[in-house]
Amino acid sequence: MKYISVSLLMLLTCTLTFGQEGYKGKFEQLGTTLPSPNEYRTASGAPGYKYWQQQADYDIQVELDDEKQTIKGSEKITYYNNAPEPLTYLWLQLDQNMRAQDSNTPITEQSSVKDSLPARIFQKYVMHENDFEGGYKIKSVKDENGQPLKYIINKTMMKIDLPQALNPGENFSFHVDWSYNINDRMQDGGRSGYEYFPEDDNYLYTIAQFYPRMARYDDVNGWQNKQFLGNGEFTLSFGDYKVAITVPEDHIVASTGELQNAKKVLSSEQIKRLEQAKNEFEKPVMIVNEEEARENEKTKAKGKKTWVFTADRVRDFAFASSRKFIWDAMAVKINDKRPMAMSFYPKEGNPLWEKESTLAVKNTLLAYSERTFDYPYPVAISVHAASIGMEYPMICFNFGRPNPDGTYTDSKKWGMISVIVHEVGHNFFPMIVNSDERQWTWMDEGLNTFLENQTCEEYYPDMPIKFGTPQTIVSYMGGDKNFIRPIMTNSEQVMQFGYNAYGKPSAALYTLRNTIMGPELFDAAFKEYAQRWKFKSPTPADFFRTMEDASAVDLDWFWKGWFYTTDHVDLTVDNVKWYKLEPEDAEIEKNVKAQKGDLSQGDVSEESENAKDLPENYQPLTVTDTEDRFYGEFMNRQSDEDIRKQYEGKNIYEVSFKNEGGLVMPLIIQFNYTDGSSETKQIPAEIWRKNENKATKVFATDKELASITLDPKNETADVDQSNNVFPRKEDESKFDKFKEKQTRE
Numbered sequence: 001m002k003y004i005s006v007s008l009l010m011l012l013t014c015t016l017t018f019g020q021e022g023y024k025g026k027f028e029q030l031g032t033t034l035p036s037p038n039e040y041r042t043a044s045g046a047p048g049y050k051y052w053q054q055q056a057d058y059d060i061q062v063e064l065d066d067e068k069q070t071i072k073g074s075e076k077i078t079y080y081n082n083a084p085e086p087l088t089y090l091w092l093q094l095d096q097n098m099r100a101q102d103s104n105t106p107i108t109e110q111s112s113v114k115d116s117l118p119a120r121i122f123q124k125y126v127m128h129e130n131d132f133e134g135g136y137k138i139k140s141v142k143d144e145n146g147q148p149l150k151y152i153i154n155k156t157m158m159k160i161d162l163p164q165a166l167n168p169g170e171n172f173s174f175h176v177d178w179s180y181n182i183n184d185r186m187q188d189g190g191r192s193g194y195e196y197f198p199e200d201d202n203y204l205y206t207i208a209q210f211y212p213r214m215a216r217y218d219d220v221n222g223w224q225n226k227q228f229l230g231n232g233e234f235t236l237s238f239g240d241y242k243v244a245i246t247v248p249e250d251h252i253v254a255s256t257g258e259l260q261n262a263k264k265v266l267s268s269e270q271i272k273r274l275e276q277a278k279n280e281f282e283k284p285v286m287i288v289n290e291e292e293a294r295e296n297e298k299t300k301a302k303g304k305k306t307w308v309f310t311a312d313r314v315r316d317f318a319f320a321s322s323r324k325f326i327w328d329a330m331a332v333k334i335n336d337k338r339p340m341a342m343s344f345y346p347k348e349g350n351p352l353w354e355k356e357s358t359l360a361v362k363n364t365l366l367a368y369s370e371r372t373f374d375y376p377y378p379v380a381i382s383v384h385a386a387s388i389g390m391e392y393p394m395i396c397f398n399f400g401r402p403n404p405d406g407t408y409t410d411s412k413k414w415g416m417i418s419v420i421v422h423e424v425g426h427n428f429f430p431m432i433v434n435s436d437e438r439q440w441t442w443m444d445e446g447l448n449t450f451l452e453n454q455t456c457e458e459y460y461p462d463m464p465i466k467f468g469t470p471q472t473i474v475s476y477m478g479g480d481k482n483f484i485r486p487i488m489t490n491s492e493q494v495m496q497f498g499y500n501a502y503g504k505p506s507a508a509l510y511t512l513r514n515t516i517m518g519p520e521l522f523d524a525a526f527k528e529y530a531q532r533w534k535f536k537s538p539t540p541a542d543f544f545r546t547m548e549d550a551s552a553v554d555l556d557w558f559w560k561g562w563f564y565t566t567d568h569v570d571l572t573v574d575n576v577k578w579y580k581l582e583p584e585d586a587e588i589e590k591n592v593k594a595q596k597g598d599l600s601q602g603d604v605s606e607e608s609e610n611a612k613d614l615p616e617n618y619q620p621l622t623v624t625d626t627e628d629r630f631y632g633e634f635m636n637r638q639s640d641e642d643i644r645k646q647y648e649g650k651n652i653y654e655v656s657f658k659n660e661g662g663l664v665m666p667l668i669i670q671f672n673y674t675d676g677s678s679e680t681k682q683i684p685a686e687i688w689r690k691n692e693n694k695a696t697k698v699f700a701t702d703k704e705l706a707s708i709t710l711d712p713k714n715e716t717a718d719v720d721q722s723n724n725v726f727p728r729k730e731d732e733s734k735f736d737k738f739k740e741k742q743t744r745e
Contacts, residue, residue, distance in 0.1 A: 026664050027689040030556045033564070034541040040219040045545030046532050053537055055080040056214040056239040063246040063304075064182075064321055066203060069194055071210050072179035079172050079214060086165040090172075091215040091225045092158040093236075096180045098228050099134025099188070104155055105229050132181070132188055136212065139177035149174060156228040158212060176212050191390040192397070197324065197346070200297045204325075204346055206385045206397040208318035209234070216436075220539055226438050232491035233437035233444075236315040238535060242308070247321045249303040250296055252288060254327075254344040254381050255319035256394045257311030265305050277329040278340065284328035284358040290347055293326045311393065313376075313535060315434055318392035320344060320383040328354065332362045332380075334369045339377060341365065345384035352402045352416060357382045360420040367455035368428045371523065372530035380427060382420050389419040391426030398423050414463050422452045433530055434537045441491040442563075443540060446505025453506065468506030470717040473499060477568040478661075478719030487563040488540065507717055508562040515666060515715045516685070517553050525550035557685060561663045569716050570661030572723035573708050574694075579652035581644065650700045655708060655726075657695045661719060664688040667695070670712040673703040680712065 037043035039050040057080075062073035081087055098105050123130075141149045141160060150161040166172050182205065185193035192208035216224045216235045224235045245253055253265075262271055270287050277285035288296075300323075311317060324346035331338050341361035345353040361382050365375045377394050385397040400416020402408040425448045429435065435443035449468040456463045465471060476484070476499040485495050487505055494500045513522035528550040529543055544559050561567055638646075657667060667683040687695045710724035718724060 023692060024662075026561060026692050027557045027686070028560075030544070030559060033560075034544065035220075035539070038219075041539070041542055043545065044549040045529070045542045045547070046549075047536055050084075051536070052082045052084070052219070054082055054214075054217050054237045056237050058211070058239060058241045058243070058317070060211055060241070060243045060317070061246070062210065062243065064205060064207070066248050066251075069182045069184075069203070070179060071182055071207065073211055074175065074177045075211055076173060076175050077214060079166070079174075081166045081168055081170055081172075083217060083219075084168055086167045087217070088162055088165050090160045090162065090166075091217075091223045092160065092176075092212045093215050093228065093234070094136050094138075094153065094156050094158050094212055095209040095228050095234065097135045097153075097156045098230060099130075099132065099183055099190070100155075101130075101133070101135070102155075103135070104227060130188070132183060134181060134183060137179050138212075139179065140175070142175045144173045144175075154227075157215065157225050178212060180210075182207070185385065185387045189387065191388065192318070195386055197348070200324070202297055202322065202324050204320070204322040204385070206318075206320045206383060206390075208316075208390065208392055208397075211317070213316070214239075216537070218537055221436075221439075224436065224438055228438070229492050231494065231497060232439065232441065234316060235436045235438040236434075238313050238315050238434065241311045241314060241317050243310075243317055243319075244306050244308045245319055245321070246304050246306045248301055248323065249305040250299045250301040250323045251305070251321045252296075252323070252325040252327055252344065253307040253319055253321045254325070254342070254383050254395060255307065255309045256314060256317045256392060257309035258378050260308040260310055261306075265307050274329065278331050278338070280330045281333055282330075284330045284341075284343070284354075287327040287329055288325060290326050290350055290354070293324060294347060296323045299323065311377075314393040315431060316392050318395050320385075320395070320397065322346065326350070326354070328358050330358055330362065332365050332375075334365060334374050337374055337376070339365060339375055340379045342379060342381045343383070344381065348401055348404075349384040350402070351406055352400065352408050352413060353384055356413065356417055357384070357398075357420060360417050361424050363459040364421045364424040364455055367458055368425055368451055371451060371454065372428050372433075372527060373534050375427065376432070376534075377427065380424055382424060389423045391423045391431070393427065393431045396420075396423035396426065414460070417460060418452065418456060418463070418466065421455050422448060425452055425455070428530070432535060433533045434535070436537065436539070437491070439490055440488075440540055441494065441497075441501035442487050442505040443538070443543065445501045446487070447509070449502045449506035450509040453510070467498075468503045469510050470507045471714050473503045473507045473717050474714075474719050476503065477717050478570070481566050484566045486565055504562070508558075511665075511716055512547075512555070512558065515668065515682075516555075516558065517551060521551045521553060522547075557664060557689075565662070567662030569663045569665050569718045570659070570720050570723070571665060571667065571710055571716075571718060572658045572660055572720075573710050573726040574656040574658045576656070576705075576708060576726050577654040578705075579654070581647045581650065581652065647700060650702060651704055653699050653701065653705060653708075655697055655699065657697070657710070659688060659693050659695075660723070664692060665716045665718075667697075668711045668713075668715060670709040671699070671701060671705055672707045672709060673701075674706045675703060677703070 038048060040048045041051070042048050057078040059076040060073060062071060064071060079090060097103060138153065141151045143149055143163065152159050160174065162172060183190050183193040184196065185206070186195050192206050192210070194203045194205045196203055214237055216237050218224070226232065241257060243255070243257070245255065247253060262274070266274070273285055273287045277287065325344045326347065327342065327344050329340050329342040332341050341358050343353060343357035343361065345357065361380050365380055369375050379394050381395040383395060383397050386399055386401055389398045390396065398416065398419045400412060400419060402412065426444065429448045430437055430444035437444055453466045453468055456466055476496065483495050485493065485500055487500060489500065491501070513519055525547045529546040532546060533542065544555070548555050664685050666685045667687060668680065669683070670678055670680045672678045683697060687697065708726045711718050714721070722729070
């Protein structure tokens with residue numbers, strides 16, 4: 001260790017501020033906050049050499065009843081135990097039971113009474129009662145030999161006791177038969193269900209969570225059997241699917257996977273058009289056009305058709321069915337892959353959907369593939385539904401309906417495009433990078449919102465500013481902390497769900513990329529995370545560690561502040577002192593002129609035409625000769641005179657900053673000079689590492705400053721821009737504005 005003299009140490013200490021008031025360890029490492037690395041998940045954030053995950057394969061036969069709006073089905077599940085320990089029972093998710101009459105969802109919702117309420121609002125949102133008979137009716141659970149298996153249903157989970165332990169490396173097959181009533185999405189809400197069109201007496205079905213599905217078992221949680229209350233989505237294992245879907249014979253079906261029996265369910269003309277679409281990369285080909293769909297609406301055929309689809313290495317399965325569907329498709333070039341982009345929509349979606357939907361699918365696949373990995377599936381489908389958007393492997397349900405006369409606003413168009421980009425983007429997160437949605441909504445919604453914004457910026461530059469940028473979360477970040485939770489909060493405990501799970505995580509990544517790490521480092525690290533964890537199941541720690549490991553940027557302070565607290569950004573320019581280098585024996589100059597409004601804030605004296613007062617914050621700076629005893633300590637090769645000449649005539653500014661909001665961030669400082677020019681300097685967030693509340697920094701400039709602006713482009717979600725400027729801009733009061741208006745009138 002190099003020796004430093006006591007006198008020099010005292011000199012250096014006196015020049016810095018080490019205040020410890022309110023110290024909260026913002027720059028301490030996350031340490032034990034994160035789980036300990038092990039052979040399954042490494043300290044670098046990569047899967048360990050013994051990483052494992054379970055597999056569940058499905059063979060499903062399902063029938064949709066268009067008269068009664070019901071689903072019935074039978075499935076064979078083959079479950080592979082790749083864990084290092086034996087299993088004596090299995091857990092399945094029964095998510096439809098969230099709509100059962102004994103569901104915990106309405107019971108655990110708080111409510112209150114107002115003086116006057118519409119009857120249905122009172123019933124649904126105050127009393128939390130519903131006359132819909134939802135939930136699974138489990139007919140049977142049997143093994144491969146047809147023998148009943150013991151099971152117990154606990155709300156949205158079902159436990160199956162195994163006849164004998166399922167050892168590592170073994171698999172077990174069993175059968176489940178079930179049925180349920182399909183909910184009306186327009187009346188009851190939900191991620192799947194039906195919409196009824198009274199004008200032509202037809203239904204459009206978007207069907208998901210339609211079959212009992214294996215819960216995930218992993219090295220982090222064991223069984224992820226947390227109840228489904230409505231927000232925390234679906235944590236699942238990968239597997240191979242074969243699904244036979246029986247519907248009315250005049251229905252068109254869109255589905256996860258690839259159609260296996262096109263000749264049995266499509267006309268020769270539709271097959272021809274579909275083949276043509278496989279070689280069309282510029283614009284969609286109509287497989288079923290609007291005129292044909294309108295005619296099909298009138299048929300009401302009584303027969304049935306069974307559409308067969310297969311899908312490999314997917315974590316879920318969904319489909320849509322209607323006789324109203326228009327269908328278009330085109331191919332997308334992604335290196336050596338040629339996935340198909342498709343859209344299915346009723347005439348009520350046109351002309352907007354025919355014009356924009358499939359192109360948005362294509363743009364999403366291109367943009368996300370560039371930033372993560374090449375899209376691996378054979379198809380990506382956008383289905384029109386009037387209510388909320390929702391995603392599943394290879395297929396998603398999206399809103400955005402024009403007016404009945406076909407007209408639409410720019411807002412409607414941009415809203416539809418953005419939701420398609422978002423839901424198609426979910427194919428990457430979490431359908432392939434398979435995070436735990438039941439626990440951490442932000443790991444798919446936040447990352448996906450961030451990539452959605454990047455896609456829209458690239459392919460839709462005219463789209464207005466998007467939700468999930470630093471500028472759009474300021475009001476949330478500075479809001480009442482009683483109604484805000486840290487990002488690292490379980491999905492069912494989150495408050496202000498959209499901001500917490502979508503907006504704030506996206507804005508955090510936006511700031512991390514553009515302000516803290518820079519695009520080159522961030523993009524490489526983010527792509528590394530996607531590549532490491534595609535077709536695997538990462539945790540938050542795996543993401544945090546990978547981003548640091550692949551960039552050599554210590555970000556523990558960032559994760560702590562943005563993800564583990566409800567602190568907000570409010571950095572201020574507290575004070576500025578202005579110095580000029582003066583000779584050691586010189587008298588202080590008396591002719592420094594300060595214009596009103598300049599940084600100096602000085603006033604011209606009226607006592608004399610020649611004598612001017614110095615600005616109140618101007619001070620002379622004398623740089624003396626260095627004492628001989630310090631030469632060895634400083635190891636300075638320049639002479640004292642050279643140093644004086646180096647700074648002679650320069651403006652020396654000591655700028656003081658305060659952290660009012662608690663969330664430390666880099667200092668982005670714009671220097672505005674009296675000649676009208678400006679320049680920006682950025683100080684890393686580590687400036688706060690020894691004092692989290694105050695920071696002081698000295699700058700030398702050739703030009704004289706008129707003002708200083710902190711975060712001039714609003715990159716950091718600073719909640720109070722008024723204290724980012726020095727000198728402060730005096731805001732005219734509402735009363736003053738009123739008086740001025742009265743005077744004019």
